[in-house]
Amino acid sequence: MADVSNEEILKGLGEIVEEVAGVAADDVSLEKSFVDDLDIDSLSMVEIAVQAEDKFGVKIPDDELANLKTVNDAVEYVSKNG
Amino acid sequence: MTSTRPTLRLNPVVAATRILGVGSVRPERVVTNDELAQTMDTNDEWIRERVGIIERRFAGEDEKLVDMAVTAGSKALADSGLAPSDIDSVIVANCTMPSPIPNAAAQVADRIGIAASGAFDLNAACAGFCYALGVASDLIKAGSAGRTLVIGAEKLSDWLDKTDRSTAIIFADAAGAAVVGPAEQPEIGPVVWGSAGDLVDTIYMREHKYLYQEGQAVFRWATTQIAPIALRAIEAAGLQPADIDVLIPHQANLRIVEAIAKRLRASGGRADMVVADDIIYSGNTSSASIPMALDHMRAAGRVHRGDVALLVGFGAGLSYAGQVVILP
Numbered sequence: 001m002a003d004v005s006n007e008e009i010l011k012g013l014g015e016i017v018e019e020v021a022g023v024a025a026d027d028v029s030l031e032k033s034f035v036d037d038l039d040i041d042s043l044s045m046v047e048i049a050v051q052a053e054d055k056f057g058v059k060i061p062d063d064e065l066a067n068l069k070t071v072n073d074a075v076e077y078v079s080k081n082g
Numbered sequence: 083m084t085s086t087r088p089t090l091r092l093n094p095v096v097a098a099t100r101i102l103g104v105g106s107v108r109p110e111r112v113v114t115n116d117e118l119a120q121t122m123d124t125n126d127e128w129i130r131e132r133v134g135i136i137e138r139r140f141a142g143e144d145e146k147l148v149d150m151a152v153t154a155g156s157k158a159l160a161d162s163g164l165a166p167s168d169i170d171s172v173i174v175a176n177c178t179m180p181s182p183i184p185n186a187a188a189q190v191a192d193r194i195g196i197a198a199s200g201a202f203d204l205n206a207a208c209a210g211f212c213y214a215l216g217v218a219s220d221l222i223k224a225g226s227a228g229r230t231l232v233i234g235a236e237k238l239s240d241w242l243d244k245t246d247r248s249t250a251i252i253f254a255d256a257a258g259a260a261v262v263g264p265a266e267q268p269e270i271g272p273v274v275w276g277s278a279g280d281l282v283d284t285i286y287m288r289e290h291k292y293l294y295q296e297g298q299a300v301f302r303w304a305t306t307q308i309a310p311i312a313l314r315a316i317e318a319a320g321l322q323p324a325d326i327d328v329l330i331p332h333q334a335n336l337r338i339v340e341a342i343a344k345r346l347r348a349s350g351g352r353a354d355m356v357v358a359d360d361i362i363y364s365g366n367t368s369s370a371s372i373p374m375a376l377d378h379m380r381a382a383g384r385v386h387r388g389d390v391a392l393l394v395g396f397g398a399g400l401s402y403a404g405q406v407v408i409l410p
């Protein structure tokens with residue numbers, strides 16, 4: 001998204017992750033892996049993707065979602081496709 | 083030449099309908115997650131966390147879909163206090179008969195002793211019970227049917243590849259039923275239904291043999307598209323989300339059930355709304371899941387006569403349907 005900085009995307013993503021999976025938003029930092037570090041499973045990832053789509057106006061199909069391993073992957077994806 | 087066309091007479095209309103009784107049956111044999119883990123790469127913890135199922139039931143070779151439908155239907159009839167001769171129509175929602183002919187409904191009617199009944203099967207997969215309840219209610223209101231036995235019955239275990247861990251851990255066998263009849267006051271609200279045939283490839287029978295599904299696509303659809311249908315059903319009945327005492331979504335996956343409940347609460351649904359979780363000990367039994375959950379919740383004293391319940395079914399097709407009912 002041209003008009004939204006990566007910091008803002010990260011902050012928004014943190015809020016979504018906290019809401020969906022109960023992980024503190026502050027723990028959602030770029031280097032973290034959703035599954036291994038934040039303990040978020042594949043179905044919670046779908047719920048996070050759905051909310052991210054609403055919040056950032058992006059499309060995150062299931063096959064793209066599978067490639068978003070780290071928080072940084074997600075921020076980059078939103079930044080490029082928003 | 084002027085012709086005078088005769089005017090056809092119509093049946094007297096009936097103002098309203100209600101549920102008069104419910105019943106259900108599960109096969110005897112309990113199948114635990116540990117048992118499934120012996121034949122496929124899965125485990126108890128994973129199934130509990132992702133799907134919410136602790137155990138399910140599989141029918142034996144000689145326990146057919148029709149047998150379960152007869153048992154559930156007879157129990158619903160007994161619960162209503164009516165005799166077979168008081169019923170004139172039977173609808174069996176199902177999608178797992180062994181072959182397309184014969185249907186289930188005519189045999190079920192005959193075996194319960196409902197003579198010469200109007201009888202047909204209805205296939206809207208896991209949305210089947212809500213579709214059938216809507217159809218029954220409207221047939222009664224139009225005067226086409228009198229008291230009607232509505233059954234959801236499935237033997238999904240016949241259609242599972244027991245090595246496919248995306249289906250074999252979820253689906254199970256059961257039947258649930260309701261007796262529907264005329265009423266003074268409406269106790270069955272308008273059905274809100276629809277379909278999304280563009281997503282047909284996400285759940286279907288592979289090689290006319292095995293149920294196949296794209297789990298994540300179905301999960302995404304169900305967790306986003308079903309709560310809005312539920313809200314439309316509430317609105318169609320002239321109610322508000324806060325009026326709903328009991329939420330009984332199709333028992334597809336406990337995570338989907340919870341997501342629907344969360345969205346309803348975010349739209350004004352009450353925190354103390356009772357939410358069906360029958361999947362835990364029954365698995366996903368497609369068209370049987372909603373009437374069976376209702377029956378179990380009543381037996382457990384979790385819901386009561388007069389409670390306002392929202393039913394919503396969804397599944398292959400993709401198809402969905404929901405309505406508000408007052409519990410018997």
Ligand SMILES: CC(C)(COP(=O)(O)OP(=O)(O)OC[C@H]1O[C@@H](n2cnc3c(N)ncnc32)[C@H](O)[C@@H]1OP(=O)(O)O)[C@@H](O)C(=O)NCCC(=O)NCCS
Pocket residue numbers: 042043123124125128129132133208247248249251295296297298300301334335338366396397398
């Ligand atoms: C079927 C369903 C449980 C699969 O869950 P999922 O998270 O989408 O499964 P995935 O295939 O993405 O796999 C996620 C991980 O769990 C593993 N896994 C998948 N199925 C598994 C199983 N039965 N047991 C153990 N592990 C399993 C996968 O190997 C994968 O692990 P990895 O990330 O380490 O490779 C889920 O998608 C679902 O319930 N969807 C809704 C379906 C539904 O309700 N249908 C009925 C409609 S009426």
